[in-house]
Amino acid sequence: xxxxxxxxxxxxxxxxxxxxxxxxxxxxxxxxxxxxxxxxxxxxxxxxxxxxxxxxxxxxxxxxxxxxxxxxxxxxxxxxxxxxxxxxxxxxxxxxxxxxxxxxxxxxxxxxxxxxxxxxxxxxxxxxxxxxxxxxxxxxxxxxxxxxxxxxxxxxxxxxxxxxxxxxxxxxxxxxxxxxxxxxxxxxxxxxxxxxxxxxxxxxxxxxxxxxxxxxxxxxxxxxxxxxxxxxxxxxxxxxxxxxxxxxxxxxxxxxxxxxxxxxxxxxxxxxxxxxxxxxxxxxxxxxxxxxxxxxxxxxxxxxxxxxxxxxxxxxxxxxxxxxxxxxxx
Amino acid sequence: xxxxxxxxxxxxxxxxxxxxxxxxxxxxxxxxxxxxxxxxxxxxxxxxxxxxxxxxxxxxxxxxxxxxxxxxxxxxxxxxxxxxxxxxxxxxxxxxxxxxxxxxxxxxxxxxxxxxxxxxxxxxxxxxxxxxxxxxxxxxxxxxxxxxxxxxxxxxxxxxxxxxxxxxxxxxxxxxxxxxxxxxxxxxxxxxxxxxxxxxxxxxxxxxxxxxxxxxxxxxxxxxxxxxxxxxxxxxxxxxxxxxxxxxxxxxxxxxxxxxxxxxxxxxxxxxxxxxxxxxxxxxxxxxxxxxxxxxxxxxxxxxxxxxxxxxxxxx
Numbered sequence: 001x002x003x004x005x006x007x008x009x010x011x012x013x014x015x016x017x018x019x020x021x022x023x024x025x026x027x028x029x030x031x032x033x034x035x036x037x038x039x040x041x042x043x044x045x046x047x048x049x050x051x052x053x054x055x056x057x058x059x060x061x062x063x064x065x066x067x068x069x070x071x072x073x074x075x076x077x078x079x080x081x082x083x084x085x086x087x088x089x090x091x092x093x094x095x096x097x098x099x100x101x102x103x104x105x106x107x108x109x110x111x112x113x114x115x116x117x118x119x120x121x122x123x124x125x126x127x128x129x130x131x132x133x134x135x136x137x138x139x140x141x142x143x144x145x146x147x148x149x150x151x152x153x154x155x156x157x158x159x160x161x162x163x164x165x166x167x168x169x170x171x172x173x174x175x176x177x178x179x180x181x182x183x184x185x186x187x188x189x190x191x192x193x194x195x196x197x198x199x200x201x202x203x204x205x206x207x208x209x210x211x212x213x214x215x216x217x218x219x220x221x222x223x224x225x226x227x228x229x230x231x232x233x234x235x236x237x238x239x240x241x242x243x244x245x246x247x248x249x250x251x252x253x254x255x256x257x258x259x260x261x262x263x264x265x266x267x268x269x270x271x272x273x274x275x276x277x278x279x280x281x282x283x284x285x286x287x288x289x290x291x292x293x294x295x296x297x298x299x300x301x302x303x304x305x306x307x308x309x310x311x312x313x314x315x316x317x318x319x320x321x322x323x324x325x326x327x328x329x330x
Numbered sequence: 331x332x333x334x335x336x337x338x339x340x341x342x343x344x345x346x347x348x349x350x351x352x353x354x355x356x357x358x359x360x361x362x363x364x365x366x367x368x369x370x371x372x373x374x375x376x377x378x379x380x381x382x383x384x385x386x387x388x389x390x391x392x393x394x395x396x397x398x399x400x401x402x403x404x405x406x407x408x409x410x411x412x413x414x415x416x417x418x419x420x421x422x423x424x425x426x427x428x429x430x431x432x433x434x435x436x437x438x439x440x441x442x443x444x445x446x447x448x449x450x451x452x453x454x455x456x457x458x459x460x461x462x463x464x465x466x467x468x469x470x471x472x473x474x475x476x477x478x479x480x481x482x483x484x485x486x487x488x489x490x491x492x493x494x495x496x497x498x499x500x501x502x503x504x505x506x507x508x509x510x511x512x513x514x515x516x517x518x519x520x521x522x523x524x525x526x527x528x529x530x531x532x533x534x535x536x537x538x539x540x541x542x543x544x545x546x547x548x549x550x551x552x553x554x555x556x557x558x559x560x561x562x563x564x565x566x567x568x569x570x571x572x573x574x575x576x577x578x579x580x581x582x583x584x585x586x587x588x589x590x591x592x593x594x595x596x597x598x599x600x601x602x603x604x605x606x607x608x609x610x611x612x613x614x615x616x617x618x619x620x621x622x623x624x625x626x627x628x629x630x631x632x633x634x635x636x637x638x639x640x641x642x643x644x645x646x
Binding site: 055057086087088089090091094095097099102103104105106107108109116117120152154165168 | 541542543545546547548549550551552553556560561564565638639640641
């Protein structure tokens with residue numbers, strides 16, 4: 001597989017009244033053509049920030065990208081000027097956001113918002129763009145697309161709006177779509193529909209997909225590869241089967257144990273991760289998860305662990321992988 | 331829409347009636363009366379009685395009210411009781427176009443300054459340009475309009491002789507004579523108003539720029555101009571239109587001080603004179619007109635909303 005997007009050692013910080021906040025602390029991951037990659041983590045883990053950095057959408061100031069490269073087809077997106085990055089946005093890399101209720105402009109029609117990128121990037125006429133807009137709406141499963149095209153966002157439900165957002169992302173046939181918590185704000189029944197739709201379209205149209213989510217359950221079904229983030233760092237990466245079936249990092253184990261699973265007996269207790277995520281303005285020198293970790297040792301508090309390769313592409317940043325594995329085997 | 335319009339119009343008429351009635355009785359409760367004003371307080375009881383009878387002021391208040399109200403229903407606002415006995419209708423017909431001209435031009439001046447200034451300040455937040463606009467906005471706000479008016483007269487009329495210093499010429503006597511007399515007063519009145527609106531546009535724009543949908547629009551690779559003018563500005567305009575509507579109504583009720591400086595005999599001046607003379611019909615008539623202007627400007631603002639914001643459709 002050819003790598004489409006490669007994020008290398010990306011670090012992003014924000015200058016806030018309480019001091020510098022290291023939101024992303026040297027992360028690396030890649031996405032191949034047509035691949036579905038998940039970035040999983042709690043809120044504040046830096047997963048959205050790393051995605052926004054890809055399209056230069058981090059407001060600077062207060063944000064600042066302090067190191068790293070984001071290569072898209074070999075070209076470092078962080079070095080592009082405003083005009084060049086604008087050409088990438090929407091046309092080659094598109095984004096779907098978390099809040100369908102607030103992500104559409106209330107005063108502009110769906111048609112206008114759906115077609116403006118096509119008219120700008122692809123140079124389509126209004127009639128051509130409208131025709132393609134109707135096509136896209138039916139592609140994402142919106143009934144009666146001719147009538148819907150001239151309506152306004154308030155006439156759409158949350159699920160329908162997220163479908164519109166997907167149609168918007170697909171409009172210019174991008175090579176990569178970044179979906180930032182695309183289903184978090186939706187009803188559970190709608191969540192599955194939207195994810196199925198995205199997975200299906202990604203496979204049919206050959207679009208690579210980065211799904212950013214806090215829900216590890218979502219990931220197992222839809223992603224090829226998974227990156228688990230904690231406090232601005234990736235703590236475990238691997239293909240979905242490995243992460244789900246054979247987790248190595250205590251945080252990943254904790255995440256999996258804190259959601260209900262069909263493969264465990266009914267009534268088996270959920271085990272929440274004790275404590276709270278660390279304050280990103282005030283990170284300790286060692287492993288950020290150490291204060292909440294059952295396996296933590298003296299070393300964990302002082303040193304940041306490096307990745308340990310476990311199998312092909314599966315790696316975890318932890319000193320105590322063997323202890324974690326031993327317990328899992330029991 | 332028609333049903334809504336009908337409802338609103340009926341509401342407007344009720345408000346006007348309430349205002350007129352309130353003013354009718356309040357005027358008569360306030361100390362001082364027209365007879366005293368006419369006779370300069372010299373106290374000739376016989377003369378006073380005679381005038382009172384002539385004007386019908388000797389009758390009980392409810393009789394006076396009923397008589398006045400019946401006339402108003404027929405479109406007759408009565409005659410001025412002070413001095414020349416001119417019909418109030420005629421006075422208003424003379425004063426209203428002046429005020430309307432001044433208000434409209436001031437409004438245009440203000441909008442033309444405020445929109446670019448507000449947009450520039452918002453899109454270049456914390457730049458020198460933003461600080462400059464803010465500085466001039468506060469200058470405009472804190473500078474009394476009559477002082478600016480005098481300054482303008484000194485520079486453009488007295489020294490440069492570009493424009494007439496005072497007076498008003500009706501539009502029927504030609505566009506330029508009319509316009510040239512109104513330029514300076516419009517700038518004087520419009521400046522303070524533009525400062526308020528520019529500040530409002532700035533803060534509304536900054537608020538809108540933070541919305542999720544702006545981030546979405548940016549992620550589509552749209553040009554900066556499209557982002558600002560098509561995506562952000564109409565949203566920012568929604569709160570601003572309310573203030574602009576109220577301000578327009580205020581301008582219509584007369585920029586009294588500036589009208590005085592430029593000796594334009596508009597509604598504001600007419601009202602003040604009426605109050606000083608306790609000229610009941612003049613005050614009642616002017617206030618009735620002004621309340622009508624307020625009510626219908628509000629109605630207009632509500633109509634403008636529907637043009638900007640598709641979420642507002644009144645017949646649902």
